Amino acid sequence: xxxxxxxxxxxxxxxxxxxxxxxxxxxxxxxxxxxxxxxxxxxxxxxxxxxxxxxxxxxxxxxxxxxxxxxxxxxxxxxxxxxxxxxxxxxxxxxxxxxxxxxxxxxx
Numbered sequence: 001x002x003x004x005x006x007x008x009x010x011x012x013x014x015x016x017x018x019x020x021x022x023x024x025x026x027x028x029x030x031x032x033x034x035x036x037x038x039x040x041x042x043x044x045x046x047x048x049x050x051x052x053x054x055x056x057x058x059x060x061x062x063x064x065x066x067x068x069x070x071x072x073x074x075x076x077x078x079x080x081x082x083x084x085x086x087x088x089x090x091x092x093x094x095x096x097x098x099x100x101x102x103x104x105x106x107x108x
Contacts, residue, residue: 005030012108015041017088022106029102033060033095035088043085048099058091061086072079 004023011019018037018070021032035041035057043062055077060069061076063084070076078084099106 001095010013010108012106014106015039015046020106022108024102024107028098029101029106031099031106032094033097035086035093035095037088037091039088041086043083045081045083046103047080048101048103050097050099051079052076052095052097055094057091058089059086059093059095060089 005089006021007060011021011034014020014033017036018041019034023044031052033052041050054070054072056072056108058069059083062068063078065078069089077090
């Protein structure tokens with residue numbers, strides 16, 4: 001896959017109110033994630049490294065017990081194996097995230 005069109009890509013539901021469009025190659029996966037107002041990404045961890053940026057909206061992230069409110073332009077880095085959760089604010093939020101290695105369950 002060389003060029004991708006986010007809007008024409010089907011979505012995958014990751015949690016209620018959380019939908020992703022993913023694109024991948026051999027060693028990394030890109031996820032464009034749309035989160036409905038007040039939707040929650042439950043506490044979890046995974047062996048994959050994860051980094052991302054908020055492209056719109058507001059979201060509360062908790063990474064390894066440290067909680068912060070992030071808005072458009074803010075970035076985060078989550079090492080593999082670290083517990084984290086997130087909750088969108090009163091308006092929808094959008095994130096652009098990269099995972100390495102590829103999260104096989106995010107491929108579709």
